Amino acid sequence: MSDTSTGPIEHLTRTPVAADAPVVLAVDDLAVTFRGSGRRREPVRAVDGVSLSLRRGETLGLVGESGSGKSTLVRTLFGLNAPTRGSIRILDQDPNALSGRDLRRLRNRMQMVFQDPYSSLNPRLTTHDIVAEPLRLMGRYDRDRVVQLLADVGLGEDVLGRRPAQFSGGQRQRIGIARALALNPEILVLDEPVSALDVSVQAQVINLLIRLQEQHGLSYLFIAHDLSVVRHLSDRIAVMRAGQIVETGPAERVFHQPEDAYTRELLAAIPIPDPHRRGALTGAIPHPLQHPGAAAGPVSAAA
Numbered sequence: 001m002s003d004t005s006t007g008p009i010e011h012l013t014r015t016p017v018a019a020d021a022p023v024v025l026a027v028d029d030l031a032v033t034f035r036g037s038g039r040r041r042e043p044v045r046a047v048d049g050v051s052l053s054l055r056r057g058e059t060l061g062l063v064g065e066s067g068s069g070k071s072t073l074v075r076t077l078f079g080l081n082a083p084t085r086g087s088i089r090i091l092d093q094d095p096n097a098l099s100g101r102d103l104r105r106l107r108n109r110m111q112m113v114f115q116d117p118y119s120s121l122n123p124r125l126t127t128h129d130i131v132a133e134p135l136r137l138m139g140r141y142d143r144d145r146v147v148q149l150l151a152d153v154g155l156g157e158d159v160l161g162r163r164p165a166q167f168s169g170g171q172r173q174r175i176g177i178a179r180a181l182a183l184n185p186e187i188l189v190l191d192e193p194v195s196a197l198d199v200s201v202q203a204q205v206i207n208l209l210i211r212l213q214e215q216h217g218l219s220y221l222f223i224a225h226d227l228s229v230v231r232h233l234s235d236r237i238a239v240m241r242a243g244q245i246v247e248t249g250p251a252e253r254v255f256h257q258p259e260d261a262y263t264r265e266l267l268a269a270i271p272i273p274d275p276h277r278r279g280a281l282t283g284a285i286p287h288p289l290q291h292p293g294a295a296a297g298p299v300s301a302a303a
C-alpha cells in the first residue's frame with residue numbers, strides 16, 4: 001500500500017503562537033451538572049466553572065485523569081450537553097444563539113478527531129466514502145478533494161476502495177484526520193487521538209498533526225490523560241481535576257515547575273520507559289517522541 005506522506009519526521013519545533021493571535025475558542029465559567037442516580041442522588045458537577053481560551057494556531061493541551069470532566073467539556077463544546085452555567089464562544093460566535101444553517105456552518109469550522117480509530121470509522125464504508133461524506137452532506141463533493149485530503153495525511157489513491165478493517169490503527173487515525181479536515185475547519189478538538197496507538201506510531205501521528213497545523217493554521221484543543229503526550233506539542237497546558245481547571249500555563253513551565261499538587265501527582269505517575277522492551281509500556285504511556293523509532297525515518301506503511 002502506498003504511503004505518500006511526509007518523508008523523514010521533521011524536527012518538532014513548532015512555531016510559537018503570536019501573543020496577539022485572535023482567540024478562536026473562549027469558554028467562560030462553564031458548568032455542566034448532571035442529576036445524580038442511585039441511592040445518593042447527589043448532583044454530579046462534571047464541569048464546574050471552567051474558563052479557557054484558544055488562539056489561532058495554538059495548541060492547548062487539556063489533561064486530567066479519567067472522570068475529571070474532559071469528555072463532558074468537549075461534548076458541551078459540540079452542543080451535546082447543555083451548559084448549566086457560563087458561556088462558549090466559537091470563532092466569535094455563540095453557538096447557543098444560533099440555529100439551522102448558521103449553526104451548521106459554525107459547527108463545520110470546529111471538528112473532532114476521536115480517540116479510537118477502530119470504532120469511529122464506519123466499517124461498511126470505503127475510505128473514499130468516509131472522507132467524502134462530510135463534503136457530500138454540504139453539497140461540496142469533489143473526488144480530487146478526497147484524493148488531496150488523503151495525500152495530506154500521507155495516504156495514496158490506492159486506499160480509496162479499502163475499508164477500515166484493512167488498515168492499521170495509525171492509518172485509520174490518518175483517515176479520521178482526513179475526514180475531520182474535509183470541510184476546512186479552523187479548530188480541531190483532538191480527543192486522546194493517539195492513546196489507542198502503538199507507541200512508535202503515536203509519534204508519527206503527532207508529527208502529522210504538527211505539520212497539518214503549520215500548513216493550515218489550525219488551532220488544537222488536545223485532550224489527554226497523560227501530561228507527557230501533550231508536553232511537546234502544546235503551547236499551553238490546562239490541568240483538569242474534578243470538573244475544574246487547577247492549573248494553566250506554558251507547557252514547559254507546567255511540566256518542569258508545576259504549581260498545583262495534583263499536577264505534580266500526574267507528573268509523578270508518568271513512568272520511565274523500559275528501553276529493553278521495544279514498544280512495551282511500564283505503566284502509562286511514555287512520550288512517543290522519546291521512543292527510539294520515532295526520531296527519524298519515513299512514515300512506515302504500518303503507521
Ligand SMILES: Nc1ncnc2c1ncn2[C@@H]1O[C@H](COP(=O)(O)OP(=O)(O)OP(=O)(O)O)[C@@H](O)[C@H]1O
Nearest residue numbers: 034035044046064065066067068069070071072073
Ligand atoms: N450523562 C451523565 N450522567 C451522569 N453523570 C455523568 C454523565 N456523563 C459524565 N458523568 C460523570 O461526570 C464526571 C466526568 O465524566 P467525564 O466522562 O466527562 O470525564 P473524563 O475526564 O472525560 O473521563 P474519561 O477520560 O474516562 O472519558 C464523571 O463523574 C462521570 O461519571
